[in-house]
Amino acid sequence: MKVSPPASAPVSPFPDGIFPAGCPSRIVLDHVTSKWGVLILMALAEGPQRWSELRRRAEGISEKMLAQTLKTLEGDGFLRRDAQPVIPPRVDYSLSDRGQELAALMLPLVAWIAGHATEIIGTGSGRDS
Numbered sequence: 001m002k003v004s005p006p007a008s009a010p011v012s013p014f015p016d017g018i019f020p021a022g023c024p025s026r027i028v029l030d031h032v033t034s035k036w037g038v039l040i041l042m043a044l045a046e047g048p049q050r051w052s053e054l055r056r057r058a059e060g061i062s063e064k065m066l067a068q069t070l071k072t073l074e075g076d077g078f079l080r081r082d083a084q085p086v087i088p089p090r091v092d093y094s095l096s097d098r099g100q101e102l103a104a105l106m107l108p109l110v111a112w113i114a115g116h117a118t119e120i121i122g123t124g125s126g127r128d129s
Helices: 024-033 035-045 051-057 063-075 097-122
Strands: 079-084 090-095
Touching (some): 024 035, 024 063, 035 090, 035 097, 051 063, 063 079, 090 097
Antiparallel strands (some): 079 090
């Protein structure tokens, strides 16, 4: 009788771990994976937009939450805020290089969620059959 070698545990892509409470990645994860953070990043992945366009695109977001989300994502270096010196004031938002890289990685996940959301929510439990 031949015995197969024990299965090895998958190698973690996070050698320092993302699980410790003080890990900086937790803060970034919170910023980019919040409902509004994801929606704003996906909207800006389509191209530069103004405040009012983002507000319409992310239906249901309050002015306060939009301002807070934009400020946070800008502070993290994911987007650029370009204020034009015109009257009335014009501010355009766009993804930075870092934001474009992040959006490209998030797009498949968001597409998967969009493609399965009705089925998941429709089952009531969300569990595989």
